[in-house]
Amino acid sequence: MMKIYEAKDYKEMSRKAANIISAQVIMKPDCVLGLATGSTPIGTYDQLIEWYKKGDLDFSDVVTVNLDEYKGLDRTNDQSYYYFMHEHLFNHVNIKEENTNIPNGMEPDSDKECARYEEKIRALGGVDLQLLGLGHNGHIGFNEPCEEFEKETHCVELTESTIEANKRFFASADEVPRQAYTMGIKTIMQAKKILIVVSGEDKADIVRDAFFGPVTPSVPASILQMHKDVILVADAAALSKISR
């Protein structure tokens, strides 16, 4: 069942999403949080940091598992998701480094790394709350539209358009990663609770298609309709094309 929380703008969306994550951490201080990168969750992380600094949140027993990472990027590369997570959250709260998990982009053996990551999540007892962003084409993690849902953590070939779009962040096109590791659809669907944050009018069409259209691998996020505990927190602009 999907619950929808409408926020008036990005700031309010971030606050509501952070509220849900806080509730999880307070109810279960040693919970496993699944985290995402991208522009949408930045405000949510900022809000969590603010509450941590006020003394209202404690991350000392929290464990995190991130959705994805570029293959071939060093942790020190400012485009790596390792770097992003430290910059936007981990460096500012009392989470233990050893409790944070991100696919290892520097492991060249894809089968080995994907199996290790799946096993890690399993050994942790699964994800209590998975935070997701929504791509314009309906992707979640690096699970792009395709013919069939990809189940477990796997290595994806980035599309030419993604490589092209990312080029501006790198010194040269050669340095842009060609592949990434990502949790699969089954990995994501096994989370006990899912929180998806979406903001902006440019996401209004995909919010409608993903959550009110048919469930299809050509819109990967549409599978979330089948999950029993999903919360969509979106601003009014992102919800502007659905009729309720």
Ligand code: F6R
């Ligand atoms: C991030 C991720 C991506 C983003 C999605 C939306 O770890 O896996 O699926 O959530 O691309 O990105 P933004 O929030 O930048 O629109």
